[in-house]
Amino acid sequence: MRARLVGDYADVKVLMSHPMTTGRRKDRKTGKLIPAHFITNIDATLNEKPVLTVECNQSISKNPFFGFKVKGAKAGDKVTIGWLDNKGEKDSITGAVS
């Protein structure tokens, strides 16, 4: 994650490591469908306040990328981004605006 201060807003870019499988493709070796496994929810907060809430499905590319902008941010502000997938797995990352 990178949160850069540009003027009076934070330009946040985040890359998540996730397979984002659709459940439509077959495994070449076994011939069986690879189960769907994708991120469904993403939450971003700035100093604990929600700024961006995302709901998505398997249409988002593998290793999802999101970029967004938050006005009124200052250097040192804490940015936290968390995700949850359709299997209940989750992860989060925290960084600071610089």
Add this chain to the structure above:
Amino acid sequence: MNHQRRTFLKSTSAAGAIAAAVAAGLLKPTQVLAADWNKSAFTADKAAAALTNYGISSPSRSKDVLLNAPDIAENGAVVPVTITSNIPNTEMAFLVVADNPNPMAASFTFANGAEGFISTRVKMAKTSYVKAYIKANGKYYFAEKQVKVTIGGCGG
């Protein structure tokens, strides 16, 4: 031996273990995420149904909604898309790939100073219109762009 009884005992004890784990806080739902997921919209196979499921009605085409996507995507697995809304009080954005098996790709809710802007990458099964819907002041606006896909990317 009574097999049904065996199965019953097995399944109930497994369920009991899960309930105990939940009670112990081991499987507590994530605290960061609200985890609302509009299943009917995200699994709809027609764009119109997906929009209805999200309550998007009579959207009007707007020049204040900017949708940036390539004219031709050489790799349908990774198509960069950027939505910018210049409409005041933009609350939400929706990203739709009209001809994907499930057209609704994502919804974005902005709050506490987040601008009506989002940049991401989507998969496209084939050449299709990409549509960006914006919710602002209780009304809906949209912009669209056709993206030609040379190699489909809905595998993975």
